[in-house]
Amino acid sequence: MSSNFKSVLFAIVLCIVCSLLLTMASSGLKGYQLRNINLDRQKNLLRSVGLIDDQRNNMPEYIEKLYSEKIKSLWVDPSGRIVKETERAQKDLPIYLFIEENVVEAYIVPIDAQGLWGKINGYLAINKDGSTITGFTVYKHAETPGLGGEIERSWFQKNFEGKKIVNKEGKFVSISIARGAVRDVIQKDLQLNFVDGISGATLTGKFLSASMKDILKEYEPVSVKFRHHMVKENAGNNSAAN
């Protein structure tokens, strides 16, 4: 047997053994991983409306219970009307409602944005007044750790709390990430529509701002309904946002 043939044979056998091991590991652990990913998503959703904070170690059972009690997920069509999950069309948008004692306290918009290096996934929660942001969280991104990756840190996300997606006249302007500290670079009457930027991550901020604007524009019909107090009671029935 020539030595070349032996090498090739060895390589093939090694590859097969290694790939078998990897397949076993990946399929065997998939269930646990999916549960973790789902839990992390729910945790972020709850965090965006301030139901849990980062500091405490939240038990999985507690998160699942809180999520099923307080959060309701539904679909709206582009004009802001609720559609049934079974009848939903391609263009319909997912939205989450935060319900406390049968009152919608806030609605949560999934932010599936384009970052500099890949997708940024997170949630933006907006108060029932339809204009004030109550929280922003990121649960998945591919930005550079230490630079754009700072978007997952609480100092950056805390910036969003209390900011508005509308200007002084009540017109929709979205929320943008400034180049530097808002206090220094944005004129006073616009400061409510900007959050502090991350140094070294100007492009991540630019991309995220642009995506957020597009996404919030799509959800604007829903926001308008909230702004005009057209959402009164809980979403237990489909008339909530009619």
Next chain:
Amino acid sequence: MRRTETKILKVIFEPIWKNNPVMIQILGICSSLAVTVQLQTAIVMAIALTLVVAFSNLAVSVMRNVIPRNIRIIAELCIVATLVIIADELLKAFMYDISKQLSVFVGLIITNCIVMGRAESFALANPPLLSFLDGIGNGVGYGSVLIAVAFIRELLGSGKLLGFDVIPRAFYLSGYENMGFMLLAPAAFIIIGLLVWLQRTLINK
């Protein structure tokens, strides 16, 4: 019998102090800068690396007589990569928060010079048990440096250890401040440098 015993002890303990992979051979510096901001991530990283080195040494050593010499590096790499991916999958399944914090650095164990270095220079020439122990020794040697650096950085940088506050409130009230510099990568460089200095001084005594 005595001779094998002393050899085993030597294989385990030499890399922990006298021939430490980080401090003497200056290997694995990149990850020691990255994951030592907190003690918890450093400990998990130390355990993951120890397991990977130990088992890759074991696997390479078991196959040392069948691995064709001309493709041995690729074969070693293949074994190491498989083990690292399995470790990563395990972390994602059972320690999701920590695996998020470690992010790419678990995957980068593959490129950690310690793993390939031990496979190439030790496991290819020694029997399985000895190679396995050599892996443990090197992993612990690497891990102990990581933990020492993380201990200093977390204590001085955020006033915590393993996430618990350890600096009394009274300190802060009387003007003590956390050293923000410790949270940045250059701080780890300086600490490792000082540790190397300290260790060489102690060894040469």
